[in-house]
Amino acid sequence: MATELVYARGRRSSKLSSQWYSAPVRLARKGAAVAGAVASDDWTGMSRPLERVLGKRSANALAKIGLKTVRDLVYHFPFRLAKRGELMPISQVTEGESVTVIARVLSVNLRPMNSRRGFILTIEVTDGENDLSLTFFAKSPRPLQYHERRLAPGTVATFSGTVGSYRGQLQLSHPEYDEPDSEKMGRPIPIYHAAEKLPSWKIEKAVETVLPTLSEADFPDPLPAAYREANGLPGLFEAIQILHHPQDVDPWERARLRMKHQEALVLQTALAERGRRAREHAVKPYADQGGKLLEAFDAQLPYTLTDGQRAVGREIAADLARQIPMQRLLQGDVGAGKTVVALRAMLQVIDSGGQAALLAPTEVLAWQHLRTIEALLGPQHVMDVGLEILTGSLTAATRRRTLARIASGQAGLIVGTHALLSEDVQIPFLGLAVIDEQHRFGVDQRDRLASGVHTLVMTATPIPRTIAMSVFGDLDVSTLRELPAGRAGITTTIVPAANPVWMNRVWQRAREEVDGGGRAYVVCPRIDPEEGQASVTETATNLRADSALAGIGIGVIHGQMGQDEKAQAMEEFATGRVPVLVSTTVIEVGVDVRQATLMIIMDADRFGLSQLHQLRGRIGRGSAPGLCLAVTGVPDGTLARARLDAFASTTDGFALAEEDLRLRSEGDVLGASQSGGVSHLQFLSVLKDMDIIEVARTAARHLVLEPLPPALADEVALLERADYLEKG
Structure with missing residues (x-):
């Protein structure tokens, strides 16, 4: 009799407005075709369009x-x-927001309006x-008497x-409302994410209509029985x-x-499966056999590696020696010295006859890596290694020569940007791909090279x-926490922009740093002027006219400049010819x-x-x-x-990362807020549920060693189709 029961629900509810249920919709018994449908044999109980179950108006809402x-x-x-x-304390409602409150009616007053024709029903709750x-308004009293x-x-x-106000008093005009069934009065109320024209209780009623048409067979369980037990x-x-039908909180x-x-x-299985796939094909091992390039590099290093660099270096060397x-x-x-660790790994591969590629997200960073590697290797070893750079700004002739050296194997170490991912780039002996600031690349881009x-x-x-x-679960993680010896430290001060005395002192201090042989960055959130935000062009113009910096070169660098212009700006800054550089975040990394x-960071509140x-x-x-x-x-x-x-309280990046999590929303962490989407995770908090993630990760790494249970495999596939891992 499930069919009759659902039909009666759709028909009986005087509590539902006509905008919600346009007409009774008779649901088919499970397994039967939907009445009146131009049926799709592919529909399952779960894939049925809501229009076929609830009616068109309800489905549209x-x-x-x-x-x-x-x-x-x-x-x-x-x-x-x-x-x-x-549900929502009335004391917390504010004008302009959409709210849902549960309240008791105190008084009801139906009367003609004073200033114009019609009637008003005022209800105090x-x-x-x-x-x-x-408040409810109508031209005649009859429709208002229904509410009364x-x-x-x-x-x-x-x-x-939506909360409005009249003569300073908050009110709801023509609110949607629902009287709870007496049988539900003692139960908790489920609250759904809703909308102004679709309050939570309407979603609840839609669920009450749909859920009885389903059975346990419609819900294959992704959690294996052993895991549940x-x-x-x-x-x-x-x-x-x-x-959906809570009887109690516990x-x-x-x-x-x-x-x-x-x-x-599901998330950890998807990550473990991706890691398993990446490791299932044997690769050439590159054992550390004391090759001449790596030995010579270590011998000429002007400083001693930190304990952390040596420990991580051993982990990487052991990984490279395996066929996995x-x-x-x-x-x-x-500043922890990641580039040195990565360069030692690349030299280990090159010593054994392989090639190594370093992928950077920007041209500024790619050229910076090239200069750093050149300085670390020295002129002779640069020749021995066969160091090349490939970026989108190379001339056609230079690009052809570079591609030829890469394809022939003469280029042992290639630094590049997204240009490395082009189809015409052939790296025949590639043994190691190093991807810097990998969060700026999608997984598919990473896999294209690596x-x-x-x-x-x-x-x-x-x-x-x-x-x-939760995001890099397919990777083993190595961490460098120590900073190299000899760093003098950094002090951070917050400067109130509205205080002219403090701001004058900022530019005086810039003068003092330059006079002492230093360099000064001035970072702005925008290139061109926009009301309320500092810009590179306007700030540079103002500084050139500022008496505190008279006679000092003021340079600019930003993402819209050509590579030659950016390289020249960085060279003039590094040599001191132009010791003050006004920039966007193009200088952020590396x-x-x-x-x-x-x-000096202008409008610092606009940065994460x-x-x-x-x-x-x-x-x-x-x-x-x-x-x-x-x-x-x-x-x-x-x-x-x-x-x-x-930010000002510590220079410890790990402490700041934890504080960043505390201050940010879950959607921000997972990338949903920036994209305007919704986090794939409705229940799991990657900030708070570490214990659950640990348990799931351990189980997932065992599960992927065998064919996955069908229900779990389906959920993993659904996750991957949603591109959640790509966004991560």
């Missing part, structure tokens, strides 16, 4: 929040529970502590709408029923825990362990000018914590101490100011 199929709706879970009167006005009867004093209902978790169908939390494990296991492809992430704080070879990806943005497991001692830390890392790289001045106009007590205070 749900489609506006991305719910188009039965699966979409069933997997749109409530994100929290509320008790009666605790309370949540027990605060009151709120509801339903919302008699003492009635408890859910009210949803080991962690005391309910099955998937049971958990879904509890989440079972609901247990169901949420189960879904956290599911998301963690190395898949390793090398993370380290700014598929089937030893791979070392590097980042100067310290990654907390929980994020590393730029290494040892004489740079001052970093990791970006600020990277910018600060461009100074204090020699023996002279560094000073970072973060200029901002944001007041105390704001999130932006909290970020700057954290």
Whole structure:
């Protein structure tokens, strides 16, 4: 009798407006064709369009929040529970926002309007502590009398709408409302992510219509039985029923825990499977046999490697000596010496007859790597190694010569940008791909260069362990925490932009640094002027006219300049001919000018914590101490100011990475906020659920050794089709 029950629900509910259910929709029994449908034999219980189940108007309303199929709706879970009167305290509502409150009607007043024709129904409601006005308008009293009867004093209902105000008092005009069934009065209320015209309780009613048409067979469980038993978790169908129809808080939390494990296991299995695929084809081993290039390099190093560099170097050397492809992430704080570690690995491969490629995200960084490697190797060893660079700005003739040297094997070490990923680039003896600042490349780009070879990806943005497991779970992780000896340290000060005395002192200090033989960066968030933001062009013009910097060369560099212009600007800055450089974040990563001692960041509140830390890392790289001045106009007590205070409090990149997680939202961490999308993870917090991620990661690495259970394999495929891993 499921068919009759659902039909009766759609027909009976006087609580639902005509805009929600346009007409009764008779649902087919499970396994039968949908009545009246031009049936698709491919539809399953979960893939049915909601229009076939709920009717066109209801389906259109749900489609506006991305719910188009039965699966979409069933997997749109409530994100929290509320008790009666605790849904949204009236004291927290503010004008202009969409809210849902549960309240009791205090009084009802229907009267003619004074200033124009028509009638107004005013209803005062309370949540027990605060009151709120509801207003309904009509040309005649009859439609208002309907609401007056339903919302008699003492009635408890859910009210949803956009908060407005009238004569200083907050009110909801023509709110949507629903009276809870008496049988539900003692139960928690599931709260769904909703919209102004689609309040939470309407989504709840749609779920109540759809869920009874499904059975456990519609929900193959991705969690293997042994995993569920080991962690005391309910099955998937049971958990879904509890989440949508909560009887009490404890079972609901247990169901949420189960879904956290599911998301963690699916994600970790996808990462483990990707790692397994990357390692399943044997590659040429490159054992460290004391080759002449690596020995000579170590002998001429002007400083001693840190303990961390030596330890990580041994890990990488051991990986390269195996036939299993190395898949390793090398993370380290700014200035920790990752480039030296990577160069030693590349020399190990070249000593054994292979080629190595270093992929950088920008031309500025690629050329900086080239200059750094040249300085570390010395002129003779540059020739022995066969050092080349390939970028998009090379002339056609130079590019042809470079491609020929790479294809012939004469070029042993190739530094390049995205140009390395072009189809006409042939690196026949490629043994090691090093990818710098890998978060700027998609996984497909990484695989285009590094598929089937030893791979070392590097980042100067310290990654907390929980994020590393969730985003880089297919990689082994090595960490450099020590900084090389001899660094004098960096001091950071926040400068109020509105204080002219402080700002004058900023430019005086720049003069003092230059007069003392230093260099000064001035970083702006924009190239060209825009109201309310510092720009490179305007700032450079102002500084050239500033008496504090009279006679001092002011250079500029930004992403819209040609490579020759950028290279010239960096050379003039490094040599001191132009000791003040006004820049965008194009100098954020990898730029290494040892004489740079001052970093001035304009509108510092417009940069993220990791970006600020990277910018600060461009100074204090020699023996002279560094000073970072973060200029901002944001007041105390704001999130932006909290970020700057954290930035000024420490130069420890790992501590800042943890603080960055604390201050950011989950969507930001996973990249969803920037893209305007929704995080794939509804339940799992990569910030808080490290224990669950650990358990899932261990299980996943065992599961991928055998064919995956079908339900888990399907969820992994769904995740990969959603490009979640690419975005990570």
